[in-house]
Amino acid sequence: MGKRSTDAPSASSREILRFQHHSAHYLSHQDTVVIFQLYEQYPDYRAIYSDAIVNANIMLVVKYSEAPRFQGKGLTKSDLIQEGMIGLMRAVRSYDWRRGFKFSTYASHWIKQAMQRACRFGGFNGRAFYIPQQADVVTRIVNYEADKLRELLRREPTDDEIAATLTGSTSNRKKCMADSETVRAIRSRGSARSISLDAPTEHSDRSLQETLAPHEACQTEDIDISRDEAKTLAEQIITACLQCLASATDYRRNIFVRRFGIDRTRESLAEIASTLDRTSEAIRQSELWCLRCIHKQHGYDRETIDAAAEVLYPNR
Structure with missing residues (x-):
């Protein structure tokens, strides 16, 4: 993009943003890339560009809030939409348009992850709190x-x-x-x-x-787990997984690392399939093979591995 500028964007760029801000029309991949380029080039206007992207992808959040996997977990549709919006905004902050894949594909991961965590830790038993990532592991x-x-x-x-x-x-x-x-x-x-x-x-x-008297504060029992301890445990989990796959082919290990974002950006099945010239189903089967191998030897499931990777690589 060259040197960043804090000058105002061109009139044509502002017109595109005004249109997107006040409409629910589909935003093409090309338009999305343009807005993200402007997002980088004009830091003072990032709030406007971010709103444009979010408004154009709200229906993606609504779509996932209606998915069967998130129903009956103790959260209302409005709760799921709220959590999905948090995931969508995180996707806006971390999306890299240079990688070539669509923003909707990237955002889907963050939206689903936010809803999954909300269902796990905020839904059942009507819990009104979240479990920190380090305590989750x-x-x-x-x-x-x-x-x-x-x-x-x-x-x-x-x-x-x-x-x-x-x-x-x-x-x-x-x-x-x-x-x-x-x-x-x-x-x-x-x-x-x-x-x-x-x-x-x-x-x-x-x-x-x-x-309850006003001065009788409710005493809660904290889980005394420091971030350093959680990071140590997460490192042990990821190391154990990689050691378990030491005898696997480079192809399968590569898929596992890319799917869980281990020391790199996390990728979807479609993204990996396109770079390896395979079908998404073939990539999924290889990922499942790795997960079965790890679960058989160590007992870790997908969510445990994902939680450990999130602790070590929060920006994956």
């Missing part, structure tokens, strides 16, 4: 170990038993750095249910809000 490991112990012992494992398994493991999935208190916090949070402050209490007509 540890939560998955703790729940995985709890499931294994439950099957082995044929009873509900104690927090101490789960913590002992985590700290004593010698596998690549080891060292979650979760002591008994952390395990207890994770498990209690997972089973917690939200209660309306306006709902009457069990033995009184008074609401919960009226029952």
Whole structure:
């Protein structure tokens, strides 16, 4: 693009933006590229260009909010649209028009990811909070170990038993750095249910809000997991995955790395297929082969790997 300029864009450029801002017409790939070029060239007008892109892709968010995969997860359509808009705006900030693929393809990933995270952590049990990414990784490991112990012992494992398994493991999935208190916090949070402050209490007509004194602040049990600890765990997960695929072909390892954005920009099935001269289904099958191999050896699922990659490479 050459040297950036803070001068006002040309009249023709402003006319394009005004048209897009006040209409719901389809924005072609060529027009999208032009606007993103202007977005880079004129920093003072980025809010206008960003609005133009967002307004032209709102229906993409609405489309995914109606997808069956997001229904029945405890979130309304308006909630899903709100989360999808957050993903869309993040896509606007990180899209690189030089790579050649369509913005709608790139934005779809961020929209779906935002909705998926909202369904996982904000939907069930009416939870009104989100789990930080670093806690997300540890939560998955703790729940995985709890499931294994439950099957082995044929009873509900104690927090101490789960913590002992985590700290004593010698596998690549080891060292979650979760002591008994952390395990207890994770498990209690997972089973917690939200209660309306306006709902009457069990033995009184008074609401919960009226029952609680203003100075009696609700004490919550925090999950004491630092970002450094989460990063260490995420590195162990990604390293274990790559070591598991060491015997796989370069073709399959390449697909795995590109699909999860490991130390690079994350790519869709279609993007990888176009560069490797394969069909999207062939790429998907290779990705599934890698995931089955990793799950068999380490127990990681797609979402655990994705959460670990998000911790290490937040701008992927």
